[in-house]
Amino acid sequence: MSKIFEVSNLKKSFGGLTVTDNVSIGLDKGDRVALIGPNGAGKTTFVNLVTGHLRPDSGGVFLDDENITSVNAISRVRKGLVRSFQITRLFRDMTPEEHIALALLQVEGKARYIFGNYRRMSHIMDEIYEILSTLGLQTLARIKVANLAYGQQRLLEIALALALRPKVLLLDEPAAGVPQSETGRIEDALARLPEDLSVLMIEHDMDLVFRFASRVIVLAAGAVIFDGSPKDVVNNARVRIAYLGSYAQ
Numbered sequence: 224m225s226k227i228f229e230v231s232n233l234k235k236s237f238g239g240l241t242v243t244d245n246v247s248i249g250l251d252k253g254d255r256v257a258l259i260g261p262n263g264a265g266k267t268t269f270v271n272l273v274t275g276h277l278r279p280d281s282g283g284v285f286l287d288d289e290n291i292t293s294v295n296a297i298s299r300v301r302k303g304l305v306r307s308f309q310i311t312r313l314f315r316d317m318t319p320e321e322h323i324a325l326a327l328l329q330v331e332g333k334a335r336y337i338f339g340n341y342r343r344m345s346h347i348m349d350e351i352y353e354i355l356s357t358l359g360l361q362t363l364a365r366i367k368v369a370n371l372a373y374g375q376q377r378l379l380e381i382a383l384a385l386a387l388r389p390k391v392l393l394l395d396e397p398a399a400g401v402p403q404s405e406t407g408r409i410e411d412a413l414a415r416l417p418e419d420l421s422v423l424m425i426e427h428d429m430d431l432v433f434r435f436a437s438r439v440i441v442l443a444a445g446a447v448i449f450d451g452s453p454k455d456v457v458n459n460a461r462v463r464i465a466y467l468g469s470y471a472q
């Protein structure tokens with residue numbers, strides 16, 4: 224079976240510095256993969272190449288067998304390659320229900336119905352509450368974002384990404400900045416993501432990585448130095464040297 228998502232021999236240099244060094248990875252439907260690496264390993268650059276915010280020097284990005292290397296960032300989202308939103312894009316005076324409604328209506332080309340009318344559209348209401356329940360936000364549906372805890376706002380970012388009906392979801396550090404007391408909620412929510420959705424998560428919190436991912440890819444100095452099971456990653460000598468340090472002991 225072909226991969227739902229694949230990057231092949233991706234290369235990117237800034238001046239003389241190679242930041243993405245011949246990276247090839249693939250995801251099957253339903254895969255739960257974590258991308259890790261030390262600071263400066265090239266994770267952000269890799270994500271920008273994948274989302275279409277940066278052009279590679281060479282190599283390709285493929286979604287569901289289509290070569291999308293030259294496709295712009297917005298069209299990649301429409302095709303199903305979606306990155307979780309950033310909190311800075313949330314509207315503080317709007318509720319989670321309104322955020323998801325707006326995203327769903329936009330996907331359907333019906334954004335003009337946002338001003339209250341969407342509540343009469345049963346398929347939209349059903350999908351809003353299905354998505355909010357997945358993220359454990361259903362009881363907060365009508366509370367303004369300004370009154371949500373930080374971790375709840377981060378969950379809303381993921382909910383918004385789901386509203387764009389992704390095939391492949393890129394999660395950029397979903398637990399970053401979230402207090403320890405709230406990370407359990409993030410973990411529970413990630414465990415409830417749709418089974419057939421493929422997820423690539425970039426994350427520094429190794430506990431979350433090991434609980435979430437069935438596969439771990441390690442990037443160091445722009446190159447993939449490991450692609451395998453979480454069990455094997457801690458025993459891999461190159462990874463220990465490049466990244467894990469004391470965690471592996």
Ligand SMILES: Nc1ncnc2c1ncn2[C@@H]1O[C@H](COP(=O)(O)OP(=O)(O)OP(=O)(O)O)[C@@H](O)[C@H]1O
Nearest residue numbers: 237238240242260261262263264265266267268269
């Ligand atoms: N636009 C740019 N021009 C020049 N160098 C860049 C540019 N973007 C990134 N770099 C360099 O590329 C390297 C990788 O950066 P990148 O931000 O992709 O790493 P990262 O793994 O995301 O790091 P971190 O986890 O610290 O955010 C760094 O040395 C960085 O200074």
